[in-house]
Amino acid sequence: MENKKRDAIAILGCGVVGSATARILTQDIDFLKTRTNLNFFLKYIIDVNFAYAKKLNLSDSLFTDNLDAVLVDPEVLVVVELVGGTTFAKEAAIKILNAGKNLVTANKALLAKYGTELFSIARKNNVSISFEASCGGGIPIVRAIYDGLLANKQDALYGILNGTCNYILTEMCSNGVSYENALKEAQEKGLAEADPTLDVSGMDSAHKLAILSSIAFGMQIDTGSIAVSGIDNLDIFDINSGKELGYIIKLIAMARLVDGKLSLKVAPSFISKEHPLAWVAGSFNAISIYSHTLGHSMYYGRGAGGSPTASAVAADIINVFLGTSERFFSLPIWPDKTKPASLLPQGEEKGRYYLRINAKDQPGVLSKIASVFADYEISISSVIQKEMPEESTKSHVPIVIITYAAKEENMHKAITKIDTFDIVKEKTVCINIMDEHEEIFNV
Amino acid sequence: MENKKRDAIAILGCGVVGSATARILTQDIDFLKTRTNLNFFLKYIIDVNFAYAKKLNLSDSLFTDNLDAVLVDPEVLVVVELVGGTTFAKEAAIKILNAGKNLVTANKALLAKYGTELFSIARKNNVSISFEASCGGGIPIVRAIYDGLLANKQDALYGILNGTCNYILTEMCSNGVSYENALKEAQEKGLAEADPTLDVSGMDSAHKLAILSSIAFGMQIDTGSIAVSGIDNLDIFDINSGKELGYIIKLIAMARLVDGKLSLKVAPSFISKEHPLAWVAGSFNAISIYSHTLGHSMYYGRGAGGSPTASAVAADIINVFLGTSERFFSLPIWPDKTKPASLLPQGEEKGRYYLRINAKDQPGVLSKIASVFADYEISISSVIQKEMPEESTKSHVPIVIITYAAKEENMHKAITKIDTFDIVKEKTVCINIMDEHEEIFNV
Numbered sequence: 049m050e051n052k053k054r055d056a057i058a059i060l061g062c063g064v065v066g067s068a069t070a071r072i073l074t075q076d077i078d079f080l081k082t083r084t085n086l087n088f089f090l091k092y093i094i095d096v097n098f099a100y101a102k103k104l105n106l107s108d109s110l111f112t113d114n115l116d117a118v119l120v121d122p123e124v125l126v127v128v129e130l131v132g133g134t135t136f137a138k139e140a141a142i143k144i145l146n147a148g149k150n151l152v153t154a155n156k157a158l159l160a161k162y163g164t165e166l167f168s169i170a171r172k173n174n175v176s177i178s179f180e181a182s183c184g185g186g187i188p189i190v191r192a193i194y195d196g197l198l199a200n201k202q203d204a205l206y207g208i209l210n211g212t213c214n215y216i217l218t219e220m221c222s223n224g225v226s227y228e229n230a231l232k233e234a235q236e237k238g239l240a241e242a243d244p245t246l247d248v249s250g251m252d253s254a255h256k257l258a259i260l261s262s263i264a265f266g267m268q269i270d271t272g273s274i275a276v277s278g279i280d281n282l283d284i285f286d287i288n289s290g291k292e293l294g295y296i297i298k299l300i301a302m303a304r305l306v307d308g309k310l311s312l313k314v315a316p317s318f319i320s321k322e323h324p325l326a327w328v329a330g331s332f333n334a335i336s337i338y339s340h341t342l343g344h345s346m347y348y349g350r351g352a353g354g355s356p357t358a359s360a361v362a363a364d365i366i367n368v369f370l371g372t373s374e375r376f377f378s379l380p381i382w383p384d385k386t387k388p389a390s391l392l393p394q395g396e397e398k399g400r401y402y403l404r405i406n407a408k409d410q411p412g413v414l415s416k417i418a419s420v421f422a423d424y425e426i427s428i429s430s431v432i433q434k435e436m437p438e439e440s441t442k443s444h445v446p447i448v449i450i451t452y453a454a455k456e457e458n459m460h461k462a463i464t465k466i467d468t469f470d471i472v473k474e475k476t477v478c479i480n481i482m483d484e485h486e487e488i489f490n491v
Numbered sequence: 492m493e494n495k496k497r498d499a500i501a502i503l504g505c506g507v508v509g510s511a512t513a514r515i516l517t518q519d520i521d522f523l524k525t526r527t528n529l530n531f532f533l534k535y536i537i538d539v540n541f542a543y544a545k546k547l548n549l550s551d552s553l554f555t556d557n558l559d560a561v562l563v564d565p566e567v568l569v570v571v572e573l574v575g576g577t578t579f580a581k582e583a584a585i586k587i588l589n590a591g592k593n594l595v596t597a598n599k600a601l602l603a604k605y606g607t608e609l610f611s612i613a614r615k616n617n618v619s620i621s622f623e624a625s626c627g628g629g630i631p632i633v634r635a636i637y638d639g640l641l642a643n644k645q646d647a648l649y650g651i652l653n654g655t656c657n658y659i660l661t662e663m664c665s666n667g668v669s670y671e672n673a674l675k676e677a678q679e680k681g682l683a684e685a686d687p688t689l690d691v692s693g694m695d696s697a698h699k700l701a702i703l704s705s706i707a708f709g710m711q712i713d714t715g716s717i718a719v720s721g722i723d724n725l726d727i728f729d730i731n732s733g734k735e736l737g738y739i740i741k742l743i744a745m746a747r748l749v750d751g752k753l754s755l756k757v758a759p760s761f762i763s764k765e766h767p768l769a770w771v772a773g774s775f776n777a778i779s780i781y782s783h784t785l786g787h788s789m790y791y792g793r794g795a796g797g798s799p800t801a802s803a804v805a806a807d808i809i810n811v812f813l814g815t816s817e818r819f820f821s822l823p824i825w826p827d828k829t830k831p832a833s834l835l836p837q838g839e840e841k842g843r844y845y846l847r848i849n850a851k852d853q854p855g856v857l858s859k860i861a862s863v864f865a866d867y868e869i870s871i872s873s874v875i876q877k878e879m880p881e882e883s884t885k886s887h888v889p890i891v892i893i894t895y896a897a898k899e900e901n902m903h904k905a906i907t908k909i910d911t912f913d914i915v916k917e918k919t920v921c922i923n924i925m926d927e928h929e930e931i932f933n934v
Contacts, residue, residue: 068784083822084641195634200802327767341629341799342792342803345792345793346791347789348767349788350788355784363640363642374814378527380525
C-alpha cells in the first residue's frame with residue numbers, strides 16, 4: 049500500500065455541497081493542479097441518489113453506492129463526508145478513519161456531538177479530520193483560529209453563523225416582513241429547508257459555536273452547555289420597536305471569557321446600527337474575534353450554499369495532499385487533546401435587555417412593574433409606552449423597557465414575577481441587547 | 492549543525508513591531524508553548540538602538556548589534572526582519588537567507604521591490620520567507636489567499652490597506668476635519684510618521700497590493716505598473732459634496748481581472764454608504780476578495796500597530812517551527828515561480844467619476860462643458876451647481892458632475908480639454924466612484 053500512489057478522492061453524499069465539490073474537482077481540475085502543483089483526482093462519488101451529480105455530465109464510472117469497496121481502495125487518500133446528520137454519518141466517519149483515510153467533513157452536528165471521539169479515532173489511525181466547511185461555509189475561519197490567530201489568547205467570539213436565520217431577520221428588520229412570510233421566502237429561494245427547525249431554533253448555530261469555541265479557547269465544549277434560543281418566536285412588533293431605538297436584530301452565537309470562565313450563548317440580539325456585525329445582511333455569515341494581541345478581527349462571507357461551501361471542502365482536500373496536516377497531529381487544541389471547558393454558570397452573565405411588557409392600560413401599572421425591577425437590582429434606562437393603533441381590539445398596551453446591565457438570572461426572576469401579575473396579559477418579551485465588545489490588548 | 496537543536500529566534504530591528512514581537516516571545520512564551528506544543532525561544536534582539544526593547548525588562552544577554560555573529564549560531568532557525576526600508580533590509584535579508592535561516596518579515600517595500608529575487612535566494616538555500624505581517628497588519632489575509640481560498644480563481648481584490656490614510660479620511664468624512672488637521676491628529680496619535688509621504692501618497696498601499704495580488708492571481712507584479720494616487724490632494728469640499736450624494740471616501744487598492752488582463756490601481760474612491768467597505772473606519776484595514784467558487788469574502792482587523800502586527804509575525808514564526816512551510820516549497824504561486832502579469836493598459840478600464848469643475852458663473856458654461864463630454868462618449872448622470880457661500884470672493888462656481896461608466900482614458904482627455912477653457916479657473920477635480928463588485932460564481 050505504501051508504494052501505491054495515493055492520489056484519489058472520494059465524496060460520500062452528493063447533495064448540494066457534494067455535487068458542487070464534484071464540479072470543482074472535475075471542471076476546475078486543471079486549474080487546481082496548476083495552482084497547487086499537486087496531482088489528485090476525483091475517483092468516487094458515493095450515494096444512493098445521484099440526482100444532483102448527474103447534472104454535471106460526469107463519467108458513470110465515478111458513481112457507486114458501496115462505501116466499503118471504496119475504503120479498501122489503496123489509492124484513496126481522502127474521503128469527503130457530506131451526508132449530514134449524526135447517525136449514518138457517524139458510522140461512516142468511523143469506518144473512513146479506521147480504514148486509514150483522511151476525513152474532510154462539513155458536518156457540524158456530527159463534530160459538535162462526537163468530535164472528541166472521532167478525533168481520537170483519527171489519531172489512532174494516523175489520519176486527520178479537516179472541517180473548514182462545517183462553520184461559516186466558505187469563510188476560512190477554522191484556519192484563522194488554528195493558524196493566523198494562534199499566537200493570541202482569545203477573549204471573545206461573536207458569530208452570525210446561520211445564513212437562513214440571517215436572511216429571515218434581514219427581511220423582517222429591513223423590509224418589515226413577518227417571520228412566517230420571511231421563512232416562506234427563504235424556503236422558496238432554497239435558503240431554508242422544508243423543516244427549518246435546526247436552523248431557526250438556533251441549534252445549527254450552537255453546533256458551529258461549539259466547534260469554533262473548542263479550538264479558539266482550547267477547551268472541550270458540550271453543545272448542551274450552550275444557552276440556545278432561536279428566532280421562531282420573534283414578533284415583528286419588537287423588531288420594529290428595536291429599530292426605532294436604533295437597534296438591528298441578529299441571531300448571535302457568542303462565546304466570551306468572563307473572569308476566566310467561558311460563557312456560551314446563542315440568542316436573537318439587538319445590536320446598534322454602528323456595531324461591526326450590523327451590516328452583515330441576507331444569507332451572509334460573519335465572525336468577530338477579540339484577541340489579546342491582534343484585538344478585533346472579523347471574517348465575512350457566504351456561510352452556506354453549494355459552491356461557497358465546496359470552496360472550503362476543496363481547501364481542506366488540498367491541505368491533505370500538501371501534507372500540511374501537521375497541525376492536526378502536533379497542536380494540542382483539538383477536542384481530544386483538551387479538557388472540558390470551565391463554564392460560567394448560566395444566568396451569571398450581565399447584559400442589557402429589551403423588554404416588552406403587555407399590561408392593562410390603567411394607573412399604577414408602571415410603578416408596580418418598576419418596583420419589581422428595583423427588588424432585583426435592575427436599573428431602567430428608558431421606557432416607552434407605545435400607543436396602540438386605533439383598530440386594535442386589545443385592552444392592553446405594550447410597554448417597552450430598555451435596562452442597564454443586569455445579571456441575567458435576576459432579569460429572568462423579575463420577568464417571572466411580572467408575568468404573574470393580573471395586569472399583565474401576555475408573556476413578557478425579553479431580547480438581549482449586545483453592545484460592541486471592548487478590545488483589550490494585553491500589552 | 493543537523494544534530495543541534497534549532498529552536499532559537501532572532502529579531503532584527505527593534506522598533507514598535509520588533510519590541511511587541513519580543514514581548515509576545517517572552518511574556519507569553521508559556522502560553523505559546525502550551526498552545527503549540529512546540530519548544531522555541533527568543534535568543535537575540537539585533538539593533539543599534541534598544542530604546543523600545545529596554546522598556547520590556549528583558550535580559551541584557553538578548554541584545555546584540557552583530558547580525559553576522561547571530562547568523563553563524565546553528566541554534567537559530569528563524570530571523571525576523573523588522574528594520575524596514577529597502578537598502579540595509581535587502582542586504583540583511585540576503586545574508587539571512589544565505590546563512591540558511593528562515594526569514595519572517597513585515598517589510599512590504601522590500602518584498603514589493605525585490606520579492607522575486609529574495610524568493611529565489613530563499614529557495615536555493617532551502618529556507619522559507621513568510622510575510623503575513625507585510626499586508627493588513629495582523630489580519631491573516633496572506634494565509635487566506637495561499638490556503639483558505641486556494642481552490643478559487645480570484646476575480647478581484649479590493650483593500651483598505653493603509654491605516655494612516657483610513658484614519659485621516661474617516662476624520663475628514665465623518666467629522667469634517669481638513670486634510671491638514673486630520674494628518675496632524677494622526678501624527679499626534681502615533682498613527683502617522685513625521686514624514687507621512689509613503690502612506691499618504693498611496694505608495695504603501697501599492698506595495699501591499701503588489702504583494703497580495705501576486706499570490707492571489709499567481710502573477711509577478713511590478714509596483715511600477717500600478718496607477719497610484721494618494722490622499723494628499725483631497726479637498727474637504729469634495730468629500731462633503733460626495734457625502735451629500737451618499738458617498739464615503741476611502742483609499743482603495745484594487746486589482747481586477749478585466750477580460751483576462753489585470754487592472755491595478757490605488758486611488759481615493761467614493762463608495763456608497765451601503766458598500767461592504769464603507770463601515771471600515773479609523774485605522775482599521777479590510778480586504779474584500781471576489782472568488783469564482785466562494786464569491787465575496789472579507790477580512791477585517793487592525794492593519795498597523797505593534798501588538799496587532801506582532802500577532803502576524805508570531806503566527807509566521809510558529810509556522811516555521813511547525814514545519815508547515817511546505818506551501819512555500821511546493822506551491823507555484825510565489826513571485827519567483829510565476830510569470831509577469833498580463834496587464835490591462837492604463838486608461839482602458841471603465842468606471843464612474845465624480846468631477847468638480849470650477850467655472851465662471853456665466854451663461855453657456857454648462858453647454859460648453861457638456862459638449863466635451865459628448866465628444867468623448869461620456870454620459871452625465873447628474874449635475875449639481877453648488878451655490879457659493881456669500882462671503883466667498885471667488886468669481887467662479889463649482890459644478891459637480893457624476894458620470895455614468897466611461898473609459899478612464901476618455902475621462903482624462905475630456906478633463907484636459909475642459910481645463911484649457913478660459914471659463915475654467917482651477918484644475919478639475921476627478922475622483923473615482925467605485926460601485927460594489929459583482930459576485931460571479933463560475934457554477
